[in-house]
Amino acid sequence: MKIDRKRLEQSIEELGRIGETPRGGLTRLALSDEDKRARDQMVAWMRSAGLRVSVDQMGNIFGERAGTKALPPVMLGSHVDSVPTGGKYDGQLGVLCALEAIRSLNDERVSTRHPVTLAIFTNEEGARFQPAMIASGVMAGTIALEDAYNARDRNGIRLVDELERIGYLGAEPCVPRPIRAYLELHIEQGPFLEEEGRSVGVVEGIVGIAWSRLTFTGVQDHAGPTPMRVRHDALVAAADVVRAVRAIPARLSPEMVATVGRLDVSPNITNAIPGRVSLSIDLRDPREENVTRALALLDHAVTDAARAEGVRCELEHYWRVPPTPFHPEVVGADERAAQSLGVRSRRILSGAGHDAQYMAAICPAGMIFVPSRNGRSHCEEEFTPMDDIEHGANTLLLAMLDLTQ
Amino acid sequence: MKIDRKRLEQSIEELGRIGETPRGGLTRLALSDEDKRARDQMVAWMRSAGLRVSVDQMGNIFGERAGTKALPPVMLGSHVDSVPTGGKYDGQLGVLCALEAIRSLNDERVSTRHPVTLAIFTNEEGARFQPAMIASGVMAGTIALEDAYNARDRNGIRLVDELERIGYLGAEPCVPRPIRAYLELHIEQGPFLEEEGRSVGVVEGIVGIAWSRLTFTGVQDHAGPTPMRVRHDALVAAADVVRAVRAIPARLSPEMVATVGRLDVSPNITNAIPGRVSLSIDLRDPREENVTRALALLDHAVTDAARAEGVRCELEHYWRVPPTPFHPEVVGADERAAQSLGVRSRRILSGAGHDAQYMAAICPAGMIFVPSRNGRSHCEEEFTPMDDIEHGANTLLLAMLDLTQ
Numbered sequence: 001m002k003i004d005r006k007r008l009e010q011s012i013e014e015l016g017r018i019g020e021t022p023r024g025g026l027t028r029l030a031l032s033d034e035d036k037r038a039r040d041q042m043v044a045w046m047r048s049a050g051l052r053v054s055v056d057q058m059g060n061i062f063g064e065r066a067g068t069k070a071l072p073p074v075m076l077g078s079h080v081d082s083v084p085t086g087g088k089y090d091g092q093l094g095v096l097c098a099l100e101a102i103r104s105l106n107d108e109r110v111s112t113r114h115p116v117t118l119a120i121f122t123n124e125e126g127a128r129f130q131p132a133m134i135a136s137g138v139m140a141g142t143i144a145l146e147d148a149y150n151a152r153d154r155n156g157i158r159l160v161d162e163l164e165r166i167g168y169l170g171a172e173p174c175v176p177r178p179i180r181a182y183l184e185l186h187i188e189q190g191p192f193l194e195e196e197g198r199s200v201g202v203v204e205g206i207v208g209i210a211w212s213r214l215t216f217t218g219v220q221d222h223a224g225p226t227p228m229r230v231r232h233d234a235l236v237a238a239a240d241v242v243r244a245v246r247a248i249p250a251r252l253s254p255e256m257v258a259t260v261g262r263l264d265v266s267p268n269i270t271n272a273i274p275g276r277v278s279l280s281i282d283l284r285d286p287r288e289e290n291v292t293r294a295l296a297l298l299d300h301a302v303t304d305a306a307r308a309e310g311v312r313c314e315l316e317h318y319w320r321v322p323p324t325p326f327h328p329e330v331v332g333a334d335e336r337a338a339q340s341l342g343v344r345s346r347r348i349l350s351g352a353g354h355d356a357q358y359m360a361a362i363c364p365a366g367m368i369f370v371p372s373r374n375g376r377s378h379c380e381e382e383f384t385p386m387d388d389i390e391h392g393a394n395t396l397l398l399a400m401l402d403l404t405q
Numbered sequence: 406m407k408i409d410r411k412r413l414e415q416s417i418e419e420l421g422r423i424g425e426t427p428r429g430g431l432t433r434l435a436l437s438d439e440d441k442r443a444r445d446q447m448v449a450w451m452r453s454a455g456l457r458v459s460v461d462q463m464g465n466i467f468g469e470r471a472g473t474k475a476l477p478p479v480m481l482g483s484h485v486d487s488v489p490t491g492g493k494y495d496g497q498l499g500v501l502c503a504l505e506a507i508r509s510l511n512d513e514r515v516s517t518r519h520p521v522t523l524a525i526f527t528n529e530e531g532a533r534f535q536p537a538m539i540a541s542g543v544m545a546g547t548i549a550l551e552d553a554y555n556a557r558d559r560n561g562i563r564l565v566d567e568l569e570r571i572g573y574l575g576a577e578p579c580v581p582r583p584i585r586a587y588l589e590l591h592i593e594q595g596p597f598l599e600e601e602g603r604s605v606g607v608v609e610g611i612v613g614i615a616w617s618r619l620t621f622t623g624v625q626d627h628a629g630p631t632p633m634r635v636r637h638d639a640l641v642a643a644a645d646v647v648r649a650v651r652a653i654p655a656r657l658s659p660e661m662v663a664t665v666g667r668l669d670v671s672p673n674i675t676n677a678i679p680g681r682v683s684l685s686i687d688l689r690d691p692r693e694e695n696v697t698r699a700l701a702l703l704d705h706a707v708t709d710a711a712r713a714e715g716v717r718c719e720l721e722h723y724w725r726v727p728p729t730p731f732h733p734e735v736v737g738a739d740e741r742a743a744q745s746l747g748v749r750s751r752r753i754l755s756g757a758g759h760d761a762q763y764m765a766a767i768c769p770a771g772m773i774f775v776p777s778r779n780g781r782s783h784c785e786e787e788f789t790p791m792d793d794i795e796h797g798a799n800t801l802l803l804a805m806l807d808l809t810q
Contacts, residue, residue, distance in 0.1 A: 126674075189631070221783060221784060222781075224594065224614070225755065226756070230780060236648070238644075238647075242640055242643075255632075257628065261640075265666075267488060267489045269667055271537065274666060282628045351630030376624070378627040
């Protein structure tokens with residue numbers, strides 16, 4: 001049994017037009033008008049495929065294909081939101097390959113023992129509302145529903161109000177429930193599969209992630225008449241931290257990554273010494289103890305930078321997810337599927353967080369990666385060749401069939 | 406003859422309410438609704454003081470008190486726009502002390518040979534439209550009217566459209582014309598007068614200023630699965646430049662200042678490696694050759710940072726004003742005025758640009774400084790004690806009388 005490559009390709013193109021950027025990328029922020037349109041499209045396709053569609057309190061969308069027994073479903077999922085000027089593969093591809101796998105079951109009139117459920121999770125990216133993967137976090141019981149509802153975007157708009165506005169504030173409780181297995185196809189977002197000429201990555205787990213936010217408060221002043229000797233420049237201290245964060249991985253682990261992705265200056269004009277700078281720090285490593293060590297180095301770097309420039313600092317380690325090993329049963333199913341298809345594959349760790357990370361807390365979970373050209377993602381240049389997508393989707397289909405037995 | 410301290414204090418309080426921030430500062434961006442209201446208030450007061458009010462093509466407002474002869478006027482001026490979350494003294498104080506000086510002439514029914522004109526210049530700060538002092542620049546013939554009209558704010562709104570919207574697109578040509586002298590009272594914005602316990606600074610000139618803008622373009626990518634070895638992070642390069650700019654003055658001149666005041670990151674989210682960063686560089690020194698040397702050091706630092714991180718750079722030195730010496734006749738009048746009042750004063754250089762800088766190209770020009778508490782300005786904490794303001798305003802009044810003879 002195989003998926004229909006042409007149908008899958010058409011779905012990718014069609015859904016990719018919703019929120020498309022002039023340069024061929026995607027801006028489809030969570031719970032925006034574009035997100036709503038993409039959700040509406042998915043719901044329409046899910047209904048056409050005969051799925052029973054439901055929406056939960058977090059706006060997660062589920063489409064169930066009944067099994068022959070009243071058993072917990074095998075869930076295939078991902079997300080349709082994107083980062084600003086992101087690409088057309090991150091998230092969307094997993095949802096569409098899952099839909100294609102289900103359509104293929106329909107084509108062949110295959111019955112499965114366990115039901116199969118397609119899941120679309122709300123606000124996976126964390127680009128608009130923090131933290132990322134907020135809705136699978138609620139489902140896993142890790143994030144309180146009320147906290148998620150009160151998450152605000154940069155304009156102060158609450159997540160729950162946007163859910164309601166776009167018509168996806170569902171009634172179904174967003175709580176843990178019996179799930180046979182959770183399986184997510186996703187782009188690798190790194191360079192390894194492409195470098196090694198492999199179509200499929202059998203994901204063994206996800207690295208540990210720590211997010212911190214930092215604010216330096218110096219003395220806002222006029223850039224002209226304020227002598228260098230009396231300055232307390234929040235941006236100078238921030239520059240020290242950007243350099244220090246960049247240097248952390250080399251001191252601790254070859255697999256560690258460290259990034260300052262967001263930095264906001266106030267008042268942010270040419271002729272004023274920055275009085276306040278806030279910035280984000282993202283640290284990841286496969287080993288929990290390395291993340292802990294990195295946070296300690298960050299603490300030191302921030303204190304040193306603040307002292308050197310005479311500015312105040314507030315550093316908050318506000319989000320942390322330990323490394324997540326995926327379930328041997330799901331990893332095994334993925335591996336057998338790839339092998340039976342004769343697809344070149346390898347085991348791999350995910351450097352990015354995914355909804356599968358939270359799902360792993362409540363059911364056997366796993367992921368399948370397909371390559372990212374030049375390792376790039378979260379950008380308009382994001383691309384995966386259709387040959388690899390086809391291999392990945394077939395691997396997903398077979399692994400799902402395996403798990404529904 | 407003396408100014409009326411109480412009346413001046415009331416005017417400062419009243420005008421300061423227009424655009425007041427919750428913490429007692431001022432946000433009154435050029436050509437905003439707040440700027441319009443402040444202009445309307447000034448025009449009303451100028452008319453009450455019997456001045457003939459006119460508005461030129463750049464929205465500069467002039468209020469003329471006739472002299473006994475048809476001679477060029479002595480012009481007293483400053484501005485009413487502010488930076489975001491700025492203070493209530495920068496600009497506004499000069500305009501109100503000028504108004505108070507004219508009101509005092511009226512009180513005493515003093516006639517002057519030369520007319521006296523109060524001038525309010527458009528967009529002095531450069532916080533909304535660049536470059537700063539755009540309207541005196543047009544008046545001096547340095548900036549083309551069309552270029553000024555086409556200056557756009559961050560939202561792409563043109564200066565000329567905002568002039569029209571708020572009703573200050575006047576008909577009078579904005580061109581050089583005969584002016585007996587231009588005199589501007591302003592806050593020092595630096596620490597020297599306060600440190601030395603002096604009420605008045607007799608400004609000898611303005612330092613040279615160079616503004617540059619820089620954009621680094623790296624590779625936007627996901628902060629998780631992208632190994633450190635393949636990164637081209639625009640913010641890391643920018644951090645190098647922030648540090649390098651901070652280090653330039655120590656290498657060249659004790660009077661030099663160097664500032665990165667604006668820095669914008671794209672896409673500016675926690676889990677994306679910054680693909681693009683743009684920032685501003687502000688360099689100032691009393692000696693032109695030092696500014697030139699600083700720009701050369703900046704060029705090197707930018708090239709080095711771009712090479713080290715493997716990112717592209719675009720550096721543009723887009724605005725430069727040479728050091729401006731003020732006219733001995735005006736400096737002398739200021740100094741005699743302060744001495745005759747028995748006010749503690751000193752000669753001083755201005756580290757900030759002012760409209761007086763452009764006016765110096767078309768007439769004898771000078772400035773009077775009053776102290777800034779803790780040397781601070783362009784912030785809500787901006788403050789000048791009323792005793793110093795009174796001394797400064799009286800110095801302005803006497804110097805103006807001297808020049809109108």
